Amino acid sequence: MATHQYLGGQPDEALDRVDGRQKVTGAAKYSVDDILPGLTYAVLVESTIAKGHIKKIDTKKAQSAPGVLAIIYHGNAPAIPGYETGGNPAKPPTGGEPFRVFQNTQIYFAGQPIAIVIADTYERAIYAATLVETEYNKDDQRTDIEGNKDKAVVPKGPRYADYIRGEADAYKNSVIKIEAEYIIPVEVHNPMELHATTAFWDGEDKVTVFDKTQGVKSTQRSIMDAFKLKEQNVQVNTDFVGGGFGSGLRTWPHVIAAVLAAKKINKPVKLVLTRPQMFTMVGYRPYSWQKISLGATRDGVLTGLTHEAISETSTYEEFTDRTVDISKVMYACPNVNTRYKIVALDKSTPTWMRGPGEATGAYALECAIDELSYAVNLDPLELRIRNHADVDPVRNLPWSSKYLKECYQKGAEAIGWNKRNPKPNSMQEGEWQLGYGMGAGNFNANRGRATVKATLLADGSLVLQSAVSDSGPGTATTMTSIASNVFGLSPGKITFELGDSSLPPGPTQGGSTTTSTLGSAVHDVCVALQQKMAELVTIQGSLLQGAKPENLHFEKGYITLKTDASKKVAYADVVKQTGSSQLEVTKDSQAGDERNKYSIYSFAVHFVQVQVHRLTGVVRIKKVVTVADAGKIINEKTAASQLMGGVVSGIGMALMEDAVMDHRFGRYVNNNLADYHVPVSADVPDIKALFIDKPDPFINPIGSKGLGEIANVGFAAAVANAVYHATGKRIRTLPITPDKLLR
């Protein structure tokens, strides 16, 4: 369990991270850092072919290598009784038949784990893994969407059925028509921390697992399901998580493999993925082909919008995302239709990556809107305002709150939008061409279910607990802020405990919902605790006897009367009055029916200034302004950091990230951080992260919508549009590398 306590600073200013100290001193413990007595080390052996069957695995040589304790593969693996997989069974993340590690000879993708070698040291396990000999019956694989689009199918379920509002393909009859195809290659989350799992069993039916996961409860659930164990017998811990961006949203096969290995040898086993394995074993943003067709009047009013997308999944699971959904809600257009399909390929299963479908879809939509702006000779900003959706056009419901127009205005001012010469290829700075671009986006702001336990101790300090993990945004910090405000206690007296599956159930950290979901539960538990305290201090014989609970005021660790501030009781004294050492309240909290009355979204706009080198096509982003309407901002520091982080993933998506597969073998050729490029500091310009910071009145008691994903939705389009403005060249295949501009 990770304990996060705020150490210092003024209660009223934005809190510094409660765990900053552990992080800057190297004391923060990640799942790879756990060293247990008697620890053994596991290494995965991977399939070298992408499709076929294992004919034979020969482990003899490896088995006799020094230090080897066991080698598990399909020939000797214990059965995994309930291979149900992935997260809450009521809500499987991905359809289809989950991959069952070591249970049969089938090969679905290159890099698939086919055996696990356990040895007394890491070096020996690595060495022995190289001695495992495998023969295959190889089939021809298909790993490229291009050339296989005809095999795309509409995923099962109503969510993915073709959507039609008004008339389908209405753009065809419009005066102004834009049709364009866009491609985003495979992107890989590549959090800085490698995925790692350490597991040990206590007897036949009890296991403890240290894992890198964005959801300790969902990992617990998956292990319970797989090994048919009771909830109280599966303990999952994750103290610190070194980033996730979606890769930690599922319990992947390697986790089950590590747990299985620990069971087999009855010793603690640690498995750490290598960087190349991070490309094949923990998901990726799927390759996507998209086509946007727009119809409009001469003055830029949208009359038709058609969004088609084809994306990829594995042959064993059906991964889907909301690529086309943004086109349904972003603009007021009477005629909209979407078609979303997936192709099953001989690759591992993709998963959500920061701003999952929305970021993918927004790239295409927001580029196409830019193309339209030139076709109708209108400022792209003006075009967007003209087509602004005043209500949710899909459900015909009001927005719970929407300040997108304010975002446009604030952003345009900050970047100096009116200084740009609207003509493409018109602005120059020496050897560089200069361009401005914009892109907007939205993201569904959800609220899930969470339980938080609050314990007020005899010294007046408060402990909050929930089984969530914090993969970076600063959950404990934000929760401490919320509790401090609601409960009326300085942050230094509040501790937030998380990362432990035995705590009251919390949500999985993903989809920008943690603050909304968990923050609401923190709010509710603090209010409930206050109610309990109010009862206690107002009953006969107690400190504020006879006072009406609604007349009490909670601030800075004291309860006072609203009418008479001189009458006050310290929180600590309320505990003492009960005669016990603490006061506890546990509260389960979830959304009401507000979603039936309103559509609840976060919004953002990105403005970008780029330079393109005339001789070499090198693109430099010079300036970024991002403005978000994410409801109330709880902590400006962590929120700005979160927004900038999202922008930088957008820079990666726009300019460099591209996992290149050699389709002859179905293997990635750049599966390392030298060749798979993520932005480094020198690539990142001045970024202004701005907020509207107005609470949403309906989403939840705290008024916060989500932030993590919106930071990346529409950003790549802003860059592509700026490159077009700079050069007059429309690059429709990401990333925009120099070779694409220099032709």
Place this chain on the structure above:
Amino acid sequence: MINFILNNNEINTDRPAGSLLLDFIRYNQHLMGTKIGCREGDCGACTVLVGDLENGELQYRSFTSCLTPLGNIHGKHVVTVEGINMDDLNPIQQCMADASATQCGFCTPGFVMSLAGFCLSDQDANQQNAVAAIDGNICRCTGYKSIERAAGKITELMQQKGNQEAVEFVTANNILPGYFASIKERLQKLSLALNGELNQPASTAQFAGGGTDLYVQKPEELKEANVRFLYNKDVLKGIRKTGNKCFVGPSATVTDLQGSEVMRQYFPNFNKQVKLISSTPIRNMATIAGNFINASPIGDFTIFFLALNATLVLSDGNKTRELPLHKLYKGYKTLDKRPEEFIEQIWFELPGKNTFFNFEKVSKRTHLDIASVNTAIQLTVVDGTITEAHLSAGGVGPIPKLLEQTSEFLRGRAVTEEVINDAIDIAQSEISPISDARGTSGYKRLLLGQLIKAHFIALFPHLQVKKLLLSHSS
């Protein structure tokens, strides 16, 4: 036996000299603040500082411990994040915490160490140098801006340093722990006790320089191998000028070149050009000979020294011979060198007042990336006529190449747009690029042409270049 000081402790270990410092730190010493993100020098999560006596002065440099064999830190001071922790947060850590420069925090110890390296270096305390110190650290969460803000605050702290020695200043001002003040003396003692170098195996062994290529290519093999460490050999280091010749020790690092008076004087743009080459810790480790022998077709320093028309002195321990650098390469990674031969010396003629040098590199990611194409040129121009020319190009064939015909063509000609365009045409006939992840062969051809133009634009700013700039646009 490897002896060194780890943080505040003397270490004596019989772990193999070829095994990695990172694994020693984490799995032998259980210092878990040093993180692993890639094991290939790309991410900086494993950054440590290495202190060494150079001409009696204590110098600290950042290293990626994942590529550092124990053999290379023999007799030195290694500092991990645990070694800079103090009772309270030290000011570097405090600045990071105050600026909210951590999100998930996994990259943070690496950044803290790089910034500590900045504080311990003899560079000017300015924001630019502070930010340059973190050029090898990747953060996937923060977007870097908060970290740069922290770097700015740290710079302010360091500005009072003036002419003081860095170690003295940071210990006196409680920026780093007091024990750093005793390190110089302890290293001197250690070096006396060690009485020279590591026991080195016979000459048939595998040579190692900084390890930044070797340990990416074959870490497993090297761990137990018979490695001969050249990195620490003083006789193989140093950059000096004798007459109009410059002698570069093969084990001189890129950082050594950057710091050298001779380079600064004769190649004023060197530091700007080097910014595009790898990262601070890699430059601290990477040796020039290592770059030559690795024989990558796009080795930046190979391209650089090819245009300088450098000569190698090869030795097998008994006999030496001279070989022009461009003659070293016979085919893809095939060298005119016997296994027992090592580079003992590198020399080239320093440019005179009519001689101009330029280096250009384009890669997919502008910074911290291997070139798609790189090229260097050295031209001597007298009265508008090119009298001597050496043009090299990388990424356009199996070996790093001196474009001999193009160079020959340029000799005796005036610098005009026609000549430049003709030179580009000839260059095209000398190269044979292939399509790969860095670009198609067509792109590389086009890019080399553009970079040749860029050379002339950089060297002859008065040239009318409008036509050159536009001539690629369709």
